[in-house]
Amino acid sequence: MSVTFDGISIAGSGMQAYQTWLDAIADNIANINTITAVGDEPFQERLVQVEARDPNAEIGGVDVVDTPLADTPGRLVYDPNHPLANNDGFVVAPTLALEELMTDLIIAQRSYQANTNVLNRARESYERALEIGQ
Template structure:
């Protein structure tokens, strides 16, 4: 049972780390401008799924956001087209910050599960030595 807890929480740690990586990439690139003839930075999202027989979770896919983005009128921007527009990713800061908090708390919770399971296993070993 203890090893199951460590394995399940460990798989969740991996999923939450990948989620944190995706959110940080999205936040770091939300103000990346491109020419209107190009694609906007595409946000990354993490889709998790239950592992076989309930043994943890895994990243099922990493869908990307729209490459269309949003057009912003900035005629003084060096990448502006003839009409004065540049393309930015369509990333919502509030949504990403919410996801960041949830992913961080999930990571912390699963790290605590691993610690508690390890402590339980060590206590069982100490009892066995007596």
């Protein structure tokens, strides 16, 4: 396979992986304030596991191999007026840090953009190569 097609394939797989990560981060941010009753399972952070393809494979890149949920216990929050509060006034909130999620969001966005740039440059190279052949 040509270097141009390898670049397109690798960048495309990177874009898919980062899109999956962006979706997971968005889901986590959307549920950062999801409250559950004590004894119920709290919202679990969605993670993304990516693996590089075999270097000897015909098409390079990465694949999303799993999107597991984190196994975190949640944190007790005192909110006696919440409808789900127990007799002691506690509810369970997810163990998520907005600042970490926002940092991950910026990293994922920039990485997606970098892969988009690589894809565009590879496409332009391919188009120029076709023009030479005319």
